[in-house]
Amino acid sequence: MIVKDIMAPFELYQPAQLKDAFSLLDSFGKDAWKMAGGYDSLDWFKDRIVRPQAVIDLTGIAEMKGIKETPDGVEIGALTTLSEIENNPIIKAKYRLLADAVSHVASPQIRNHGTIGGNASQNARCLYFRYGLPCYRAGGNTCFADTPEGINREHALFGADRCVAVTSSDGAPALTALDAKFVLQSSSGQRVIGAEEFFVGPNVDILHLTAAKPEEILTTIRLPSAWAGKNFYFEKVADRNVWDFPLVNVAAAISVQNGAIRESRIVVGGVSAVPHRLTQVEGIIQGKALEEGTATLAGQSSTRDARPLNYNGFKIPLMASLVTRAVRNATA
Numbered sequence: 001m002i003v004k005d006i007m008a009p010f011e012l013y014q015p016a017q018l019k020d021a022f023s024l025l026d027s028f029g030k031d032a033w034k035m036a037g038g039y040d041s042l043d044w045f046k047d048r049i050v051r052p053q054a055v056i057d058l059t060g061i062a063e064m065k066g067i068k069e070t071p072d073g074v075e076i077g078a079l080t081t082l083s084e085i086e087n088n089p090i091i092k093a094k095y096r097l098l099a100d101a102v103s104h105v106a107s108p109q110i111r112n113h114g115t116i117g118g119n120a121s122q123n124a125r126c127l128y129f130r131y132g133l134p135c136y137r138a139g140g141n142t143c144f145a146d147t148p149e150g151i152n153r154e155h156a157l158f159g160a161d162r163c164v165a166v167t168s169s170d171g172a173p174a175l176t177a178l179d180a181k182f183v184l185q186s187s188s189g190q191r192v193i194g195a196e197e198f199f200v201g202p203n204v205d206i207l208h209l210t211a212a213k214p215e216e217i218l219t220t221i222r223l224p225s226a227w228a229g230k231n232f233y234f235e236k237v238a239d240r241n242v243w244d245f246p247l248v249n250v251a252a253a254i255s256v257q258n259g260a261i262r263e264s265r266i267v268v269g270g271v272s273a274v275p276h277r278l279t280q281v282e283g284i285i286q287g288k289a290l291e292e293g294t295a296t297l298a299g300q301s302s303t304r305d306a307r308p309l310n311y312n313g314f315k316i317p318l319m320a321s322l323v324t325r326a327v328r329n330a331t332a
Contacts, residue, residue: 007045014057018219021056022187025215028054034217036079036118039110049132064219067091073225078117078218083108085116095223097232097253101174104236106243117218120172121210124165124273125245127151136162136206152309154247157316159272161202164309166270167209168245170236172199173269176277177251178227183220184212199274209273230255231330235322246270248319252326254290261285261294266326268319278302278323285327292328299324
């Protein structure tokens with residue numbers, strides 16, 4: 001029997017500087033847990049699935065907070081709250097797609113404390129995985145969702161490789177559509193990777209949804225100037241308007257020149273372990289007029305390789321409709 005809502009004991013550390021956080025991570029190794037806003041972390045602790053020896057609360061590290069313009073675009077500290085991003089005048093003016101996306105996360109109270117780094121880095125919410133069953137993602141040899149009896153209404157249409165869990169982040173598709181870069185730091189140095197390398201599927205690493213190593217901290221997210229001020233669209237469909245994670249969401253960034261689509265990045269969430277970029281659709285609509293026929297073509301083309309499970313076939317027409325609306329309604 002698994003006892004819920006009772007946390008196992010742990011040591012809490014609250015470093016004020018990155019160097020101290022790195023030292024703690026190096027000291028505790030795999031027994032450490034990094035915590036930002038804490039909403040996803042506390043769920044894990046209460047379910048007693050995760051029992052870290054040390055929890056490293058990063059929220060006191062000031063250098064990981066804030067939004068600033070740079071010659072190359074904008075830098076967002078990973079500890080910047082979702083509400084700050086939602087209401088920031090620079091983000092609203094130049095990268096409205098991200099402001100729109102994070103405004104759909106949970107409730108205002110959660111957005112006031114939840115962080116962009118935490119939202120992008122949250123783990124899979126498959127109920128079998130969260131309940132502590134020995135599935136593939138937990139290191140076992142079964143996917144309980146991908147069975148005739150499995151509850152898989154919220155699971156993957158694309159990229160399933162043993163595990164059929166999906167990314168449940170609203171921020172992640174927008175960051176991918178904006179071609180964001182993720183800065184990962186450790187005591188050994190720094191590396192900068194693109195969104196499509198940061199988010200990983202089960203074919204790359206079935207135990208994790210991001211490429212961040214245990215000793216690394218996501219410190220900064222960079223948005224390039226190349227996608228500032230383009231045509232944007234974000235929409236999310238969930239069972240409820242508040243708190244629920246997306247069944248499907250879509251983020252689109254479209255560059256338009258003389259009424260035609262010059263370039264686009266269209267990304268769907270809730271249908272794969274990673275934000276699912278529709279590169280095939282982007283190629284099909286490139287050079288075409290931004291009009292109803294192009295939007296319809298985009299939607300029809302978006303689900304070609306979908307592989308529904310027993311109970312999530314409804315996601316196929318839903319996804320097609322969202323992609324159609326994204327291209328039709330993307331505005332500067």
